[in-house]
Amino acid sequence: MKIYGNSPSPFVRHCRIALIESGLDFEFLIDTNYKLSQQRSPTQKIPFLEYEENGETKVLTDSSSILRYVREKSGQVFLPTVEVLNNFCTVNTLIDAQVIIFLFKKEGVTSENVNYLKRQENRIQTGLKEFEAMTFSEQAPWSDFEIRLACFLDWVRFRKHFSLDAFPNLLALLARFDKYQPFIETTIVDA
Numbered sequence: 001m002k003i004y005g006n007s008p009s010p011f012v013r014h015c016r017i018a019l020i021e022s023g024l025d026f027e028f029l030i031d032t033n034y035k036l037s038q039q040r041s042p043t044q045k046i047p048f049l050e051y052e053e054n055g056e057t058k059v060l061t062d063s064s065s066i067l068r069y070v071r072e073k074s075g076q077v078f079l080p081t082v083e084v085l086n087n088f089c090t091v092n093t094l095i096d097a098q099v100i101i102f103l104f105k106k107e108g109v110t111s112e113n114v115n116y117l118k119r120q121e122n123r124i125q126t127g128l129k130e131f132e133a134m135t136f137s138e139q140a141p142w143s144d145f146e147i148r149l150a151c152f153l154d155w156v157r158f159r160k161h162f163s164l165d166a167f168p169n170l171l172a173l174l175a176r177f178d179k180y181q182p183f184i185e186t187t188i189v190d191a
Contacts, residue, residue: 001027003029007186010095010152015067021182045061087134088144090127091149097120133169134169149173150174153173
């Protein structure tokens with residue numbers, strides 16, 4: 001089993017954590033350019049997972065399908081309730097919004113003159129305020145929602161996208177993850 005991606009991506013990191021937790025044998029292949037993902041994924045994004053089944057190579061091209069495959073393959077449950085699924089999807093929305101902001105900023109475009117980007121910034125802040133009011137697990141096993149959220153928060157911290165100081169509960173969650181071995185093993189390095 002091979003997972004393709006890059007270290008900073010919260011989507012890739014979450015899949016790597018799930019693979020470590022599962023005990024399944026896998027190889028992490030860093031794809032630092034978009035050429036391979038353009039060739040292998042119809043959505044031209046990372047992560048994607050290659051695996052063998054009945055002598056045939058198969059490819060999963062979305063982190064959610066990868067997570068479901070890994071969880072089911074290792075006898076674990078993926079997103080057991082609609083509430084957990086909703087929270088997981090909300091984190092995905094926040095990540096997507098931050099990716100949009102990040103990529104536009106790399107092109108020299110900021111929210112000062114683009115209402116669409118300002119809306120993305122607002123979406124992130126209101127989503128984080130919602131999560132700030134929640135109660136999270138004190139230790140593993142973590143839900144896939146909590147793992148996804150921690151991966152996002154660490155990516156924000158790593159890239160210095162914005163300050164998390166207004167969210168002490170979320171910072172406390174991140175501090176707990178900072179001591180979790182699969183989180184440590186997948187520490188973000190600049191690709």
